[in-house]
Amino acid sequence: MKTKHGHTSPRDTGSLDAGRRKILTVSLQASALSVLAWAGFMPAAHAQTGRKIKIGYVTPLTGPLAGFGEVDRFVLDQLKEAFAKGVTVGGTQHAVEIMVKDSQSNPNRASEVAAELILRDEIDLMVVGSTPENSNPVSDQCELNEIPCISSTTPWQPWFFTRGGDPKTGFDWTYHYFWGLEDVIATFTNMWKSIPTNKVVGVLFANDADGNAWGDPEHGLTPALKKMGYTVVDPGRYQSGQSNFSSLIAEYKKAGVEIIAGVPTPPDFQNFWTQSSQQGFKPKIVTVGKALAFPSSAEALGPIAEGVTQECWWSPNRPYKSSLTGQTAQQLADDYERVTGKQWTQPLGYAHSLFEVALDVLRRSQDIDDKASIRDAIPTTKLDTVIGHVAWGDGPVKNVAKTALVGGQWIKGTRHPFDLVVVNNDTAPDIPVQAEMIAIPR
Missing domain, CATH: 3.40.50.2300 (Response regulator)
Incomplete structure (x- = not known):
């Protein structure tokens, strides 16, 4: 035609x-x-x-x-x-x-x-x-x-x-x-500086456009983190819609991962994080794009949503x-x-x-x-x-x-089950910080 x-x-x-x-x-x-x-x-x-x-x-x-x-x-x-x-x-x-x-x-x-x-x-x-x-x-x-x-x-x-x-x-x-990913990397690592860790990061990337871009060997998260002194554990791409994350969780536990970073969809992250809790995998920091962009996604996780961090691209x-x-x-x-x-x-x-x-x-x-x-x-x-x-x-x-990006964290809310608050503004100082970042509750 x-x-x-x-x-x-x-x-x-x-x-x-x-x-x-x-x-x-x-x-x-x-x-x-x-x-x-x-x-x-x-x-x-x-x-x-x-x-x-x-x-x-x-x-x-x-x-x-x-x-x-x-x-x-x-x-x-x-x-x-x-x-x-x-x-x-x-x-x-x-x-x-x-x-x-x-x-x-x-x-x-x-x-x-x-x-x-x-x-x-x-x-x-x-x-x-x-x-x-x-x-x-x-x-x-x-x-x-x-x-x-x-x-x-x-x-x-x-x-x-x-x-x-x-x-x-x-x-x-x-x-x-x-x-862009350069802003995500800066925002993620700026937040991570406030919590003492062993700097071992497990990446969680699906075999989709976002996951492959964030996991790109030249422009993605991994090479940038390595240059900043982080050890990166990459178990490979999982399939979007995957229901069982046991093999990835086992690999993260074996490597002593204390930070999780990725860009899963809300359903994928819910499966992963729920199973992580069930299998005793408790990193100090979990920072994910896309997965908890919405309050409904945080509510669906229940108590284990508390403390999860993410890039915050808009807030009141x-x-x-x-x-x-x-x-x-x-x-x-x-x-x-x-x-x-x-x-x-x-x-x-x-x-x-x-x-x-x-x-x-x-x-x-x-x-x-x-x-x-x-x-x-x-x-x-x-x-x-x-x-x-x-x-x-x-x-x-x-x-x-380009538009502004800061770091946000889900905390227990007042009027709502969870609130997304700005915890780091190093990349955009005109956006006020609302709270100090906390580690994932254990």
Whole structure:
């Protein structure tokens, strides 16, 4: 199938199952998982009315990564008023429609629905996040079909190198903002300095995009830790969804591991850490990415969640405001808890910021009917958002903008079973520390 840009699509969307191809465009008043499209428009008195602008959004509403998509209904509901005003481009007022697709936490599904949004729904701009398994296939579809794409909530190395990115040239249509493995390494080791250990680290990496990037022999965690004087115990990649971690635990125990570091999914970490407790493996420090990004994941572990540390990429105590609502980070988190009855969660800030950046890019586009014009507005972004300043130009590669990262720890909560608090801010001093780090309770 030829696209309107002259490329051949990797998937013939005409062959997709009819039920999966159906455009789901119900209102926000429908059930949570049905919130898949909405549009709002308030014509300005001084501007003529133009065509509707379509933004595609691929997110894991279901499956093992659903914690990332848990905030989407709230974010879209909250931003409805901001987007109801439409966007003015070159004196013409345009309505804005956001078309959301559930990737089901499956990379193939993410690629498939991204192709639908691009080839059939003819979106103008794509936004995406929620780990490499979700963001990478969507970004690849956009790059292939020449659709501007803004992505986040994926460390930049798995997003860039796993997709075959060349630092000398970068990508043409896909742009990303988040932190990188260098920031994770700095954040992890800065936290570890506060607890005396034997500096023996057991790494826990799945055979997936995140695990392979974090475990990369050149750019990953292991070579950096070795240079810093740590002994690294790597039992090899486990299969995502693995139920039995006994062999890995035995190897860690035999090597005297006192620190665990990795990037497992929430279900995988729950299996691993529960079995570790049952088998008497009690390291002093456990620091994992992705696994405990959500309060629900910590609650699912029960008491053994206390003391687990992680990179903290967004929290209510950040001194930033939304460019769309004017809310501080704390006000956004408070509003989320009031409306949903749930505890704030890290993806909230970044999901909100994706639409801050998207609207800013659209406003600065010279020609909304020219995809290259929208694309060219992305790297000139200089925007203060609820997650901090987003600006391309000073990143490690041309397509990447870096954002702040600090160290966080799960402790017993007051209003909630567990609270994620900032325990180290060496990499971002403007974000306040909230507590001293403690070792894993024994």
